[in-house]
Amino acid sequence: MLHDDMSLQYLAISDCxxxxxxxxxxxxxxxxxxxNLSNCSALKMIFPGVGLSLANLRTLTIYNCKNLKSLPNGMQKLTSLQELTICSCPALESFPNGDMPPNLTSLEIWDxxxxxxxxxxxxxxxxxxLRDFSIAGQCFADTVSFPDEKCxxxxxxxxxxxxxxxxxxSLSMQLRSLAYLEELEIVDCPKLKSLPREGLPPALGRFSIRNCQLMTKRCSKEKGVYWPLISHIPCVEIIDGNDM
Known part of the structure; x- marks a missing residue:
């Protein structure tokens, strides 16, 4: 049962x-x-007819709700929402797409x-x-270039x-247009083999590649073909799975 204090600011529902x-x-x-919703296996939709009244909602986290099928319509009306994290919700079919909350600063979609x-x-x-963007999982399995030419x-x-x-x-040259990008991390992409010829964003302070076997030698210090493109970056992390 929800607490009857109408001033409630944080709500977590877990393992229901x-x-x-x-x-x-x-x-x-x-x-x-x-x-924050987690491990609610029977939940199929969240706050239908309710969500748009949550005018002050800033953070929405949904984790491991295996039967969740849809997010509420009219997500763009959640103008206070800044952080949206949805992970391990394999049945989710509908996604806001062009109906995104307009003031998001962080978007994380995994699995x-x-x-x-x-x-x-x-x-x-x-x-x-938007400042922080994170994606992972099977729904992105057809991605050959990031970002693609239409994104x-x-x-x-x-x-x-x-x-x-x-x-x-490959990483596309569009990344060069991200003048404020400070961190770029790529994990478990076994076919990744090329970086933009023009180089990576100029403000990049940390570039991390983990478990991307084809890139390990290509980005190796002083010897790799891409080392001249990344040697100026203050923090470069090239980690093979065998090194972990």
């Missing part, structure tokens, strides 16, 4: 295997700034195998405040993390 729908009374908690992983359909360029990333990005993209072969 019987929870199939969100409590309608949630609309009364107008001061909620953070919601949501049912959603459309074509980033060019996500309208990311509309997120004028426009917000120029405000300061951190990108991408992982487990089995077909990723």
């Amino acid at each position: 295997e019987a929870l199939s729908s969100f409590p309608e009374c949630l609309s009364s908690f107008v001061h909620l700034t953070e919601i 949501c195998d049912g959603i459309d992983g074509c980033l060019s359909n996500w309208n990311l360029q509309s997120l004028a405040c 426009v990333l917000p120029t405000t990005l300061t951190s990108i993390w991408i992982g487990r993209l089995p077909k990723l072969e």
Whole structure:
């Protein structure tokens, strides 16, 4: 049962295997700034008809809700939402795409195998405040180049993390347009083999590649073909799986 204090700001619901729908009374908690849902295996949708009343919601985290199928319509009306994290929700089918909350500063999508992983359909360029972007999992399995030519990333990005993209072969020259990008980390992309000829973003302070076997030699210190493109970066981490 939810506490009857209407000033409630943080709500966490975890390991409620019987929870199939969100409590309608949630609309009364107008001061909620953070919601954390985890391990609610029966939950199929979150706050239908309620979510848009959460005008002060800043952080929404959903983890391991295996039967969650949809996010609420009208996500763009959640104008206070800054951090959206959705991980390990394999049944999730609908995703905001062009209906993103407009003021997101952090977006993390991991292991949501049912959603459309074509980033060019996500309208990311509309997120004028986005700083941190992280993706991983099977729904991005067809990604060959990051970002692809039709995907426009917000120029405000300061951190990108991408992982487990089995077909990723190259980083595209569009990354050069990210003038504020400070951190770029790539993990478990076995086919990654090329960097942009023009080099990486000028402000990059940390470049990390882990378990990307084809890139290990190509980025090795002084000997690798790409070393001249990355040698100026203050922190370069090239870690093979065998080194971990």
